[in-house]
Amino acid sequence: MKKTSIALAALFVAGSFAGTAMAKVPEAQVNRLGADLTPMGAEKAGNGGAIPAWTGGLSSVPASVQGEYSADALLPNPFKSDSIEMTIDASNMGQYEDKLTEGHKALLSTYSSYKMPVYQTRRTCAYPEFVYEAAKNNAKVAELTGGGNGVAKGIMALPFPIANNGLEMIWNHTLRYRAFKLTREFTAAPVTRGGDYELQTVQDEAILQWSDPTKSSAEELDNISLFYIANTVAPARSAGNVILVHETLNRALEDRRAWQYSPGTRRVRRAPNIAYDNPGTNSDGLSTSDSFDGYNGAPDRYDWTVLGKSEKYIPYNAYDTTLATYEQLLKPLHINQDLMRYELHRVWTIEANLRPGNRHVYSRRVKHLDEDSWTMTGAELYDARGELWRVQEMPIGQQYDFPLCGKGQELVYDLQAGRYLALALQNEGEPINYNADELNADRYTPAAIRQLGVR
Template identity: 80%
Template sequence: MKKSLALVSALVVGTFAGSALAKVPDAQVNRLGADLTPVGAEKAGNGGDIPAWTGGLTSVPASIQGQYSPDKLPLNPYPGDQIKFTIDAGNMAQYSDNLTEGSKAMMSTYPSYKMNVYETRRSCAFPEFVYEANRHNAQVAVLVGGGNGVGEGIMGFPFPIPNNALEIIWNHTLRYRAFKLTREFTAAPVTRGGDYELITVQDEAILQWSDPSKERAEDIDNISIYYISNTIAPARAAGNVILVHETLNRALEERRAWQYSPGTRRVRRAPNIAYDNPGTNSDGLSTSDAFDGYNGAPDRYDWTVIGKQEKYVAANNYDAHLATYDEFLKPLHVNQDLVRYELHRVWSIEANLKPGNRHVYSRRVKHLDEDSWTMTGAELYDGRGELWRVQELLGRQSYSVPLCNKGAEIVYDLQAGRYLALAMQNGGAPINYNADELDPDRYTPASIRQLGVR
């Protein structure tokens, strides 16, 4: 296995310093679609286990034609792939260079944890208009507000050829996930013994950054996302509704959030839905800013680039979301026989808590797949500098859209021996990426009061 790769030549390693960095030289921009993919990944393979990117999956593949239905969860497009080998506590030293610290910690903590490694499939792909936007963004997008916002760019990934770690985390935060979408998902805090209660949530979003009618970031009134989360089960939690107006430049205005409680029948401002406050429906196993891998303002941390590395990460995970919850959720960790791992190049970045700032995580190391800028996993360290929690996000390509994102996201609490499984859709309906009926006028405190009435 190859050791960590050197950074691509365009990257300036280090912490963001200055008021507006980006705008890479034309010679670098011209690499997009040439030696780099349209999202900025290395198009070539590594001469071994990582193949070249040849366009990804942009439609229902021939392998499942006649079986796939758009009203069902996407089927595994690689049904014939077999496990190449398995990594566990007994042989992990052999693969150490290609394992994240989180994977190593899981194997060391839980002897039953293993990673079944499959052939690497570079399936990620996005619409052509996203690729066009990426090229434009590389020429014009800038960090503003001391790195706490993005200006000029719009749509797609703001920094396909990044200059620093802040641009990388903004690529994850603003990555293309369609314009208007709705879904129903479940969350489950799982005890050490494997007991759990499913929490069902209906959520919806207008991702204004991806509004095809806008020409630049300044056209969206500093709101990048309108978001509603409505808990509908179990009965004791039903009717709790959250509304978020996610700001694009947090230096101008912080996130605006409201919460409706059926117990009080009142809508209240909820500034606690941010940073290290307990995440909604997390049973204290995660923080608000860990949902989706990472969200919100990056201002409490100093961000640096570790490098681009070859790591075994959860990718092309279709079988996991086709299983029942009883099959998927097991004591100590999810059923690892349902999780697919592949060798991918990932950007690894590090966030260290700034002096004078408060957060339960003193250090965070995050790994983002180069083909999608989607976070694949993270290590979260406590105030003593010890590894506390491990995040694992199960990536997959939604080939009928097309877009590359993730399905279930897991937060393992190594100190408690428990875990939180989020964003699961097992046995349910797929995400509706064409929710054209959504309108910004819906995203008001009065609207969530009506949603929350039981």
């Protein structure tokens, strides 16, 4: 994909990055939200072909699953009657080259068993009305601050529904609406080339302060956008390892605060290594701390460039990958692609290049963001030689009973090792609790994680 000037990008507005804040979005542009643009800033119209118009998304339990839906179980697939329209594999990938990311081209070329079953495109993303209202207000008031390392004045929804540059886009992904208080139990599986794995089970919880309905602006958050605890509970040799994170909103003022409890030492220590390119927790060295959720943390080690918007086949509405057992899902080299679903959607593609004088194992990162949600759905990660090293794949899914548009599992394919990491797996478990009202910010202390980790 050729780099595209911001001035030429169809949905960009005039503005240049100077100092610590972006120019405000003109009122005429803001008024497009909910008109020819969706409330989240995507093109509402379809492409006259495979991509339909957005008509509100899937915001409630559809009739197709009314009889089998339960609030205590994983969401049924509302599109199980859909048929595969075509399958892309190594033999025919050349026909679809312009609609494949570089990551998918590499996976198709590297693994003869990798394939992409393509289905009808369904623009299911939907959010509560108060999120739409917040997004429109953010378009008027939100600003980058701290040299692009923070966001000011916005609240609740993505800060820049009409984005001016790559930094605003990565902040849209970082601060997108994911509920206010939530708890879950998820599984991570580092899979060997031969298909062996040991499941790692984690109980985590979060208070996303940016989504606090009682707050009216970022200035009320005491520079904390997120409180987070992750407690590893299995296998036995890893159980009791707990991490605590206070994610700062303006990293120019203060770096992420993190602590870790180790059952071996029975001590809580500050953990500045839970950031950037340090190995990710429970990743078996297959991912970095800042790669979880596609990307997290400070953007300051990279220069961010917008490559443009294009139509790509991306993993979308892949409910069956969550409903399968681990035995059915986790296979050698890659997950069971018969369970995956791909659709044609418009994505924004941004590129991060390591700044001179900075260190990171990834010299270049290319990120693909779904236009309807600004959620990262895929990425290519390049090593110090400029060679493609790892590919991230993150299916977009609609939590239609909440409603919320987010990700399913996170997959990291290490092309050089022939291994992969499957993260955030909900299979064989309970659904995420998006209404964890019992959580309180006072709980997120080093003393609290010491008590969690004792076994």
